[in-house]
Structures are given as C-alpha cells and as structure tokens.
Amino acid sequence: xxxxxxxxxxxxxxxxxxxxxxxxxxxxxxxxxxxxxxxxxxxxxxxxxxxxxxxxxxxxxxxxxxxxxxxxxxxxxxxxxxxxxxxxxxxxxxxxxxxxxxxxxxxxxxxxxxxxxxxxxxxxxxxxxxxxxxxxxxxxxxxxxxxxxxxxxxxxxxxxxxxxxxxxxxxxxxxxxxxxxxxxxxxxxxxxxxxxxxxxxxxxxxxxxxxxxxxxxxxxxxxxxxxxxxxxxxxxxxxxxxxxxxxxxxxxxxxxxxxxxxxxxxxxxxxxxxxxxxxxxxxxxxxxxxxxxxxxxxxxxxxxxxxxxxxxxx
Numbered sequence: 001x002x003x004x005x006x007x008x009x010x011x012x013x014x015x016x017x018x019x020x021x022x023x024x025x026x027x028x029x030x031x032x033x034x035x036x037x038x039x040x041x042x043x044x045x046x047x048x049x050x051x052x053x054x055x056x057x058x059x060x061x062x063x064x065x066x067x068x069x070x071x072x073x074x075x076x077x078x079x080x081x082x083x084x085x086x087x088x089x090x091x092x093x094x095x096x097x098x099x100x101x102x103x104x105x106x107x108x109x110x111x112x113x114x115x116x117x118x119x120x121x122x123x124x125x126x127x128x129x130x131x132x133x134x135x136x137x138x139x140x141x142x143x144x145x146x147x148x149x150x151x152x153x154x155x156x157x158x159x160x161x162x163x164x165x166x167x168x169x170x171x172x173x174x175x176x177x178x179x180x181x182x183x184x185x186x187x188x189x190x191x192x193x194x195x196x197x198x199x200x201x202x203x204x205x206x207x208x209x210x211x212x213x214x215x216x217x218x219x220x221x222x223x224x225x226x227x228x229x230x231x232x233x234x235x236x237x238x239x240x241x242x243x244x245x246x247x248x249x250x251x252x253x254x255x256x257x258x259x260x261x262x263x264x265x266x267x268x269x270x271x272x273x274x275x276x277x278x279x280x281x282x283x284x285x286x287x288x289x290x291x292x293x294x295x296x297x298x299x300x301x302x303x304x305x306x307x308x309x310x311x312x313x314x
Contacts, residue, residue, distance in 0.1 A: 007196055009120045009287045012277055012294075020120075021074060021197065023167040032198045040138050045232060047190070050145075058258040059296070063091035070094075074168040074311040083210045092187045096171050096238075100187070104170075106250040107295040109146065113177055113272060114249055117163045117263050119171040120287035123274045123296075124160040127266070132285025133162070134199040134223040147187045147226070153214075155225065155297045157269040161296060164194060165261050166286065173228065173263050174292055181226070183215045183243045184212045186247035194231040196287075206262070212237050214253075218246070220299045223272035226253065237261075250293055275301040 022028065029047055030037040044233045057063055067088050071078060078085050080103040082170055088094035097255035107114060115121060124131060126307040130139040140160070142152035175181075192198055199205060210230040228237045239254040241247055274282070275295040281288045290296070 058092040119165040123282040177219040179216040226268040227264040
C-alpha cells in the first residue's frame, strides 16, 4: 500500500513545522487516493453542480448550528471576528466573515509586498523552471493556467506566490500591492480540490479548475496578475473591489464562499525579493503559514514601461 502523505507546514509565528488539521480529511483522501474514490471524483465530485448543492446547504439556516462546533474544533479566535458567532445566520456567512481591522495590520514598509490571503504559501522564483511545487520537479503550464499565450509569454520567467486557503482560514483576499485592477476574466472549469493531497497527484487541477484572472496595472512592481481559483465546495468567487479604480495595498479584492480555495499572484521577472523564511521553506517544498497584510517580500525593481491588456473572458 502506498505510504500515506502527512501534511505539514511551517508556521512563521511559531517558527516551527506543524501538522495540518484537514477539514474533511477522510473523504478527501478517499476521493484522491482510492481507486473507487477517483472514479467518483471524475464522475461526480469535480462537477460544479456537486459544489452548488453543498453551497445550498451552507446558505441554509440549518447550517448555523455548525458554526460554534467548527470554531471550537479548529481553535479559531472569535475576538478577531467583526461579528459574534451567534450573529451569523448561516455557515456561509460565517465562512466569508469579516475581521476587525486591527486583527490584520498591514506591514509598514514602503516597498513591502503583502500576503494576499491568510493561508499556506509557496514562492516560485522562476515559472520557467521546475521545482518542488506540491511534489518534486513540477512546473506550471502557464498558457493553460492563464488561458492566454500572450500573457504566458509576458510572465514566462516571472515569479509566483501561491496562497492556499483552508476551510478554516479567513476567506477574504486582498491586494498585495497598490495598483489599478482591470476587468476580471472568468475561465470556467471543473472544481477539483486544491489541497496538496490532490495537487501532489496532478498539478494540472489548477488550470482545469474554474478561475478568474485580473491584470493589476501601475503597481510598484509593474503590472501583475491576480488569479482566484475555485475548488470543490466553493460556492462562488465574489469580487468586491471595483475594476478600473486605483486601490491601496491591503485593500480587499473579494471573497470565496464555502470551501478550500487558492489565490496565485504572478509578478514580473526580477521584481519580487521574498522574505528569507518564505524563500527557504519554498525551496524545500514546504508551505509557509502567514496572515494577510504581513510582509511576503519587497519590490526590487522600478515599474517597467510596458502595459498588459486584460485577458478576454472565456
């Protein structure tokens, strides 16, 4: 029998490796590690209607009773919430909760690049090279991920910050740099899990899944890409920032409804100097846990003169 993969991450705040508590671990492992489960995955679980059904439960008033047990099981801090647990009418409202502003302070450096979401992060210094991206020797199919050969050529040697949000995380996502977001382009697809258990088997789930791509122009690092990737049981990707309006670093861009999900931010080549712990853990193939607003790295070059057009919706 294949050895079971144990998930660990590096906690920036504790300065140590920690095991990951996985919401729904048993069905997840069954779907991606068992032969019968994989048949069910391809026939049912990856389908948008399956996640839509789960989303209907999370939007139902009957789901409210799961809020407090979830908080207790995963040791979340209600003092961070903008609302008290009792005030959430459904599980989905709790899941997409807002936090008190002081719960996620923004790093003060003028050239800082902030983490765009709470979660576990991997830094890819050069997208043209293979590396330990959820498994050894993996690389992105950029044209497939971006749905645009032109964008893929522009960012062929760029760097990426992969931010994986677990169901236990705060599920609003924010801009890592100031800039002006264009119109988001939606690429429809399946809804596979983005948990490392799934991605270690097939990285291509990332460019097979439903995703949304936004070009953010006029940032200190030049034009960069912001990609939201849906996953199993994610009800929807909801943008709250208005397109074509300038935003400051740390401004909320949107929120995911129930489920695990992922944000990938892609920067021009040579523009992103990662913090030491992020670079070190990523080189070893280990995700680093950090919260939104904290520093992921710094901008190391001036904005280039070239501009990137937003991709066409598909």
